[in-house]
Amino acid sequence: MTQSSKLMLDEEERARLWARVTEVIEDYLRRVGEARVSPLIDLEKIRALITTFDFKRAVDPLEAVDRVAEGLWGYQVHTSHPRYFGLFNPAPTTASIAADALVAAFNPQMAAWGHNPFAAEVERHLVGAFGERFGYKPEETDGTFCSGGAEANHTALLTALVKHFPRFAREGLRALPAQPVFYVTGQSHHSFLKAARLCGLGTESVREVEMDENSAMDVGRLSAAIRLDREAGDLPFMVVGTAGTTSAGIIDPLRAMAETARNEKLWFHADAAWGGAAVLVEELRPALFGIERADSITFDAHKWLSVPMGAGLYLTRHTEILEETFSTATSYMPRESRDFGVQDPYNHSMQWSRRFIGLKVFLSLAVAGWEGYEAAIRHQTAMGELLRRELEASSWEVVNRTPLPVACFVDDTKPEGGDARYLEEIAREVVTSGQAWISTTIMGRERAVLRACVTNYRTEAEDVRALVEALNYAREKNGR
Numbered sequence: 001m002t003q004s005s006k007l008m009l010d011e012e013e014r015a016r017l018w019a020r021v022t023e024v025i026e027d028y029l030r031r032v033g034e035a036r037v038s039p040l041i042d043l044e045k046i047r048a049l050i051t052t053f054d055f056k057r058a059v060d061p062l063e064a065v066d067r068v069a070e071g072l073w074g075y076q077v078h079t080s081h082p083r084y085f086g087l088f089n090p091a092p093t094t095a096s097i098a099a100d101a102l103v104a105a106f107n108p109q110m111a112a113w114g115h116n117p118f119a120a121e122v123e124r125h126l127v128g129a130f131g132e133r134f135g136y137k138p139e140e141t142d143g144t145f146c147s148g149g150a151e152a153n154h155t156a157l158l159t160a161l162v163k164h165f166p167r168f169a170r171e172g173l174r175a176l177p178a179q180p181v182f183y184v185t186g187q188s189h190h191s192f193l194k195a196a197r198l199c200g201l202g203t204e205s206v207r208e209v210e211m212d213e214n215s216a217m218d219v220g221r222l223s224a225a226i227r228l229d230r231e232a233g234d235l236p237f238m239v240v241g242t243a244g245t246t247s248a249g250i251i252d253p254l255r256a257m258a259e260t261a262r263n264e265k266l267w268f269h270a271d272a273a274w275g276g277a278a279v280l281v282e283e284l285r286p287a288l289f290g291i292e293r294a295d296s297i298t299f300d301a302h303k304w305l306s307v308p309m310g311a312g313l314y315l316t317r318h319t320e321i322l323e324e325t326f327s328t329a330t331s332y333m334p335r336e337s338r339d340f341g342v343q344d345p346y347n348h349s350m351q352w353s354r355r356f357i358g359l360k361v362f363l364s365l366a367v368a369g370w371e372g373y374e375a376a377i378r379h380q381t382a383m384g385e386l387l388r389r390e391l392e393a394s395s396w397e398v399v400n401r402t403p404l405p406v407a408c409f410v411d412d413t414k415p416e417g418g419d420a421r422y423l424e425e426i427a428r429e430v431v432t433s434g435q436a437w438i439s440t441t442i443m444g445r446e447r448a449v450l451r452a453c454v455t456n457y458r459t460e461a462e463d464v465r466a467l468v469e470a471l472n473y474a475r476e477k478n479g480r
């Protein structure tokens, strides 16, 4: 057998390999609910399994797939499990799994439009479709797919800098007369801190505005902070509103923030990485009013739209800004885009070679329709409401206020029921039982809470009740 045939495999080997892979995938989709939600981590066993591959001897492809499947089954938190009440990580839709396989096989190179006009136009179509759902006008919609929300937020920071400081793109921060600063809350996503470092601003440029009693941005304090910073000689340029915080699903007052940003002539960015999906459902949409006025929006399809990671989307109303931020001239890239008056993706994104991220969103949406997604979002929202009711019926106090299906809660039956250490113990008990997965977090500035989020469209009432039972059991076990 020649070397190249080991890479391609022959027809018969390929047929067996595809059959085995689809068998493994189908088995996983059917039976994941029977597994422990989280693994018992045994690092020695994991490493022993991996080091059975020493690459000195070529392994039969089916055997290799089986051993890899054993590792995946045994040693990961199964975010596809209906009792995973976790951190926005989805159970991928079936169509999106198929799409990712097609992308791997056809492997379109997303840098240049001319290399794969179909793929590039699919993403353009999606940018338009989601822009419209968020309330942007068609002629004022642009965007790019990203690795995830962190890259989308980084892109927002860069585009805001380019827009606000015309000298920034060419001359950098040193051309600016003072320190640029932007506004978040203590509950905004931490990717803004990284992005501030990556942009050369430093984390001190990130101003945390005090929150109101519901852990949302306090707009009065935002205005005061902007005034004080200006008086101190700093240069405010951006305000970030979160539509569905990671910890507690809190939605900042987007409309009022948009108004403040407009009056102060600042870029308004809405981080709707998870919560943005609420715009797809009529009764939830009002919770996000004001997002249509955002200069840019972060939205992650790999969260509530349940496609495999990573599928971030950066949207903006400023159709020129991505090109101003990212375009470069090269001698070697294909040029068909010029003939057709379209953008090359590499001039529109911080990535160059890029995976065709959009197809998993496109195929999933094609198969489910908006209707299918509306039904899933409604179902999860209803499960969130059931979760809140069941928790309160068992004397867990729900302390966050949001229409989205994430509950933050403490134990109402014990004096230590709100202590961080006690709540961590409860979460650990639930997780190690293998029955469900939940976590702890901090709400507001310092309130420790348990956190459970209905992230999975397959979560049913019985799963919600099983979680509350596991919690009640953990509480009893920690009785003395």
Ligand SMILES: *Cc1c(COP(=O)(O)O)cnc(C)c1O
Residues within 6 Å of the ligand: 088, 147, 148, 149, 150, 151, 153, 189, 191, 242, 244, 245, 246, 271, 272, 273, 274, 300, 310, 312
């Ligand atoms: C998850 C999340 C992010 C980060 O997105 P990644 O896709 O993990 O990079 C940013 N903001 C919010 C509000 C999030 O929930």
